[in-house]
Amino acid sequence: MPAAFLTLLACQLVGTLMQRLLALPVPGPVIGMFLLTGALLWRGRRGHPAVSPDLDRLARALIAMLGLLFVPAGVGVMAEWPILTANALPIGVALVGSTVLAILVTGGVMHLCMRGEGARRP
Helix, strand or coil: CCHHHHHHHHHHHHHHHHHHHCCCCCCCCHHHHHHHHHHHHHHHHHHCCCCCCHHHHHHHHHHHHHHHHHHHHHHHHHCCCHHHHCCCHHHHHHHHHEEEEHHHHHHHHHHHHHHHHHHCCC
């Protein structure tokens, strides 16, 4: 299990180094998880089990504790409740507006992709 934990930490460290050296707009741990995914896919294609039993056990334990990561966010919302209620209208408009904008952009991109796909068909 320590080797699995060190594997996760190493991927996070390499991802953070890549993010800092290349000035990427993606968080380092996210890059590290993509690197880990690539390494596991590569390992699986070589005939080995993609995920070692230790890494699987560690991942399951971390996922089981994932709910604890939301506790600080919930406490932050409760601590800043007066500010949130005072700014409820702008926050609500921003949430609804960004949701509508995301749906419109997704629909527009899908429309463009489908139009291009239809032009290629015989």
